[in-house]
Amino acid sequence: MGGDRMSRLFTSKYLVRLLIFSLLIGTVPVVTLGTLSFIRAKDSVQQKVNDSNMQLLQQTQKNVEQVLQLFENLMTQYVSTTLVREALQTSITERNFEMLNELTAGLNKMQPFELGAKNVYLANLKHGWIISNQGYSKLEDSSMSKAVQSYFQSSAASYWTSVTLQDQKDSPTAQSVSHDPASGVRLIKKLPLNSPNTTGVIIGELPAYSLEKLVFNESADRETVILDRDNRLLTQPEGRVIQSSEELNHAIESINKSDNKDRGYLTFKTHNETIGVMYLSSEYNGWKYLSFSSVSDITKDSRAIGWYTLYVSLGVFLVIFFLSWAGSKRMYSPIQRILSFAVSDQSSNDGHIKDELQFIGDHIHSLRSSQTELRDQLRKHSKQLEAFFIRRLLQGEIRPGETRERWMQFSYDSEPAQFGVMTVQIDTIENTRYTEGDFDLLMFAVNNIVGELIPATQRLEPVVMVNNQVTICRSGIEEGNDYGNDLYRFAERIQATIRELLNLKISIGISRLYTDINDTPHAYKQSLEALTYRVRFGEQVILPFDSVLPDTRIAAAYPDWLEKELIEAVKMEERDKARDILKEFIQKVLGDYPRYYDFQMAMTRLLIDLIREWQEAGETMNSLQASGKPINEHLLELKTAEEIEEWIFHDVIEPMMAALHQRWESQNKKISERMLDMIHKEFESELTLELCASRLNYHPNYIKTVFRKETGSNFSDYLSKYRLSVAKQWLVETDMKINEIAERLQYHNSQNFIRYFRKLEDMTPGQYREKHR
Template sequence: MKLHASSFLSKLIWFSLLLGTFPVIVLGAFSYLTASSTLQTKVYESNQQLLQQKESQIEQLLRLIDYSAIQYMNQPRVIAALRGSLQGDATGVGTVQKLLDAMSKLQSSELGAMSMELVSLRGKWSVSDTGLSELSTSDLSEYDKWVTDPRTSFWSGTPSSMKLVKKIPAYSAHPTGLLVMSIPLYEINKLIGSDTKLSNVLIMNEEQYVFAGNDGAVLGKRFDALPFGDKKEIVPAGQGFYTDRTAKERVGVSYRASSYNGWVYLSVVSIDELNKESQNIGWFTLFLCLGILAVALLISYLGSRKMYRPIQRLYEVVRNETESAVTAAASNEFEFMNERFRRLLLQEHRLLQEMQGQSHQMKEYFVFKLFQSDMAKTEIHDKLAMFGHPLGWSDMCVMAIQIDTLAGTRFQEQDRDLLMFALNNIVSELITSECRLLPVVMGDSQVTLLGSSESDAQQFKAYLDTMAEQIMGTINRYLELKISIGFSRVFADFKYIRDAYREAVTALKYRMKLGEESILFIEEVQPEQGVPQHYPDTLEQQLLDALKLADRELAAQLLPQLIAAIAADERTHEAYFVSFVRLLLQMLQAIKDAGVNPNRLFAAEQELFIQLFRLKTAKQVEIWFQDAVMEPLLQHLEQRRNEQYHSISSEIIRMIETGFDTDLTLEVCARRMNYSPNYLTKVFRKETGVNFSDYLSQYRMKMAKKWLIETDMKIAEIAEKLKYNTPANFIRYFRKLEGCTPGQYRENYFNN
């Protein structure tokens, strides 16, 4: 079978074409979508600016009218007129004229075609631009909807105008008069303008009726009856944008809700008109991409042919010197050459394996088997002789090395395997081969069998201690890691090597008492059997009480003392974890006793025990208890306590606002809420910054000033309602706070 020389060339051309085509298509689509999105974003931003401008212009007019109304209704002549009755005599005519003169002074070009009406509900008369009118019972009934409205000042709409209604007095539950300011809707439409080139601007009142705008077809309709409003809900006191499809086109609606009077300003723009601009961009992008594709096709063809020439020459050389079996198995030039080279490399690799053998792997397997299983003594000696290891050791010991922690280092948990490999290499370099077997990594430990031909056990142990310090210093210098080293008991027979391995790993577990960077000999750290063990019950109970009271500072002081007391006791490593598990169980029970479900604080309780058993030192246990167990509980209890404090202080404030005119005391509040007065005093001061009596006095003084301004109550009546013993006490306290007597305060207010 003869290969076609162009098989790889065609693939190369297609690959180059695909490599040039895909980015162009992605770039073109991205450019078109980005341009369209940017265009719509700009239109949305401009519509929001337009709505903000219209809102500012209209509300400036409304606020000016509101301010004029306040000026007029607070004039002494207006207040005096509403308190009395107007007659047709000379005095009444003069009063009406003064009221009309005051109305005319408020008229200005800025307010437009505004009209005013002053209504006396008590005197049953009204004064407007047309003069004085007497009101009948039927006339007064027309004002009932405004009188019963709980608001003291509000805008009310009619088909032709918007009316500002203000009650007089402003905060009285039974007003004696009304001031009505009317502005025609065409004044508002004048501010909106009639330019609909970009969008239509509409205004919707609190009842969601469109009452103004430059689109006459939707005026007077409810928002949910509009083509673009049937499925949308405008968020009160907010702004936003959404799209909708009407029967004719797709539109985008921008809206702003006014915080002044609750009106909503809408801007409706046709997205189909905007997309016409995007389509022009899309056509330009398409033609540009087609041009780039044509250039990419030409470059792909010419470049691929030039790149293929060296491959073609190499293929011709290899094909002429190979057997036909290889040619028949190949489908293209590269597969053909790959098969030929693979056979050559395979033959070379087999020869290399036969020369080098499997010496290192066999040594490593032998050491693993030596540590983990019982081997016959004759098999051990045979393998030691075969691998060239020393046979004349009189003293032997197993050394195990573990990393204390990766916290605070430049390494992550995924680097642990690589770090263990580095530790193994460092041990191999520091300890000569005459004094050790091959160092190996077993789980999270680096394990080495050390030996000495000297018969002095003390000298051998001193050598082990010196070598451990050298290894620890070298690792700290190059890797900046904290490690601990454990040693088994010294033994003389290889049959004890498996037990010695377990002793070395067990010795490392006593870091719980000695801490990080420890050199641990099993015979020195393992306590004697039957030693009585003490558990600090008092410290534990104090810590649990501090947690229940959410006393963060005390808990932070007691936890290190409790952990240190447990770690200082002579006990086995299993007993350490039994004590820590007991502490964890007590904390979980304390959490439940506090009415907290542990599942709200922790993902799973069993995961806590798994994390605890992974810890190696008392310091790690202390940090873990602080961060993983105590901190979530303290945060939850503090949040619950703050919520309770806020609820209590809010209830006390409500009692003050509703019962300020009664003999209200802190003890009365405490009886109603079933709390002690001392506890309420602490909570209320923490939440408000003042004590109960000061807050009650301040609120009563606030109500006194309000009654002085808005009512005709006498000073003695106010003092009696506010529960002062005598009017003199009330006058004295008022003068102390305000610098004047209540009568002077009322007189100064109306004079000013």
């Protein structure tokens, strides 16, 4: 029987979860505390070892650099003596034995036992000699010649460099060493010091074993190496931690890839274990000091602490398990009694309900879901009703009594307030990534942005009205509160945000402030009227109604003279002049007609006068309606003065110029052809320009201009030249006398004919006849 009871207990999901939860509450803190204690202990041990290794590494660096700086100071003192400065200016030979002895003695003093210096060289490139601890020789005969030349060509005046095995072999004092790849270091100083004109160099050499004496490598689980600035080994690892050159190369690559290359600690894995590297970079000569240690040796004590923590945690877990089991059974009994009121005894006893709280929760969740769904539907319909109310309010379709009812329905603040209508219009979607089909979506996006930027307490529900986004803003009536400035700041934020998010230019019209909500339709019209003044201010503007509303008490005269000049420029096909006059006309009208509707009437009058000139020229309106709509309707859709100027010039004036040019060209060609025909047929008569004009029914000045434009010559000059060509033909082909020819060609005096003929042909008519017969 006890087994059946136990099995029923474990069929309950709630009881099992309660037991698991109790175990987690008791176990997780213990496991967490043990884990954190182990990690803390491990990190503490690791940190102490790292601090110890760093101190030893810093001590090694200090010892090495003390020796290096001492050696450098000795060399600096030596080369600063008068003897060395004099030697650098002297071509030393074996005869200068006294100077050689003194120089050699100075070099020997730079090799005390505690430094372990190997050799010091003093070389003069100008006079070609070199002196070392072994004596004097010519530079060209010395094995150091190539090294001296390379050091001398370096840009640095003083620096440390490592010595390779090949360098040691080239040296006359080379010894057999096993340190690879560097067998020592050299300090190079160009001479004279601090002078741009160097003539010599001093080279101090320290062997690698001298550096190794200064390195702390007493511990079996740690070893230290030194690298030069080119990552070349200056001290050789003993193999206690670093077993191969691959491990050393891996450590160097890891240091080069780290963010902090001057000092730090990192680890890397080898084939056998994990190795920790503590490193320092010297500011003195750029050498790197590396201390390698085995991480597994360091963490021996940490692992012992970990096992101890694990055993304690297991013991605590067993105690918590028994306590959780007893407590869970006592906490489950009230739940069982509550379930009996929700379900039948048969369902409970059959064990079909495994999770009692879930059964109860499902019913509660179903009830709350129904409640939430109903609330969402009410909220959605309420927003739609509110937006519908705002649209009717803007259009003036709400009675004052209904306004009060809706005000209470939508829970608006009933305190006295001042209102203002803000209307947003998209200036243009041309030259953007949007199309006409995207306009409704853009207006929806603008409406959402406005709703986000203006706090809900300072506005009613934003709505979209045809092509406008409209918001009724409200604020409490407080003394000293200029709500107009607040509206302007809201408009600036809206304009900047839409520009940034949608990459659109918008303009915003703001009505006057009012305190009676029933004045909203009138305020809406004011905001729309303010937007019409974009024709004066251009695109992407904020237009408060009070600021743009002009004083129209003085009626200005229509600029007829500019219109006449414009029409004359169109007739004369003066494109640039017509463009300038049109621009001047629009600016003049903008200045004289402040109200938009007056400006619109003036522009409509100009358009009508241009069309009348067009029709009087015998042209139709078909070519001016290429956009598919009448031009007066198209004019009303334009928003800025620049758009109006561009449209009138390109869609009205330029087509007029083209058509008039074609018509006048055809007409002028006929006039010039008829005048030429008169000249060719009636050259023997007294033909004049006035006579031609009377026959063609045109003014003499007009046909004079047309004839010159078509032929490139004046009428009288062309007539005289044509008569001259006929005279030359008669002189050659006939026996007519010269005075007879002059008389037939309307020269009343033959001398005048002879004089004109000689002027053009450089000979008399008689001479021309003799020459060409």
